[in-house]
Amino acid sequence: NAGVTQTPKFQVLKTGQSMTLQCAQDMNHNSMYWYRQDPGMGLRLIYYSASEGTTDKGEVPNGYNVSRLNKREFSLRLESAAPSQTSVYFCASSERRLAGGRGTGELFFGEGSRLTVL
């Protein structure tokens, strides 16, 4: 059971280059998320998707785009990378709470993608 899989695990870009981070989950979850983690700043939400076909901005969406390709896959694209986007990126998924349910909203995270922009 792979859970949440992210690729690539490491990437070095030059300023202005573009790239896409891929994320796939095999838990049949409806909701998926992209976070970035910088030293001393915890995890900040970039974009999220409640279900296939929908995406919403999080706390720090500028400079990023996302695509919810299908229920399993949620990709994050940097169109023109900047040094400020050097970070560790985490994809996560969760079950969507059913009406009347009180689930924990537990997020399942991938192992992270370490991006350096020079």
Place this chain on the structure above:
Amino acid sequence: GQSLEQPSEVTAVEGAIVQINCTYQTSGFYGLSWYQQHDGGAPTFLSYNGLDGLEETGRFSSFLSRSDSYGYLLLQELQMKDSASYFCAVRLPALSSGSARQLTFGSGTQLTVLP
């Protein structure tokens, strides 16, 4: 905006008990979660409090007081493997019926367990 405050570092010895506090100011509140992250690893879920009171899961317990906008994570019988970062996270209400609930994280507490 959203604001979560937790201590940046805590140090304790093996076998001891440690409490990591979290206070929050958020636009809406649905619950408080705790996550553990070892160096270089993925965050993993520890506990969730949707209602006031104590939740216990083995050596870990978590407490919530919604009236005080405060919660804590209690780790008992500390082990070396508990050395990690611990994040509190507020679960926000969904913006609409078709939207997902966002999880907003604190900056994390680095716990060091000494032998």
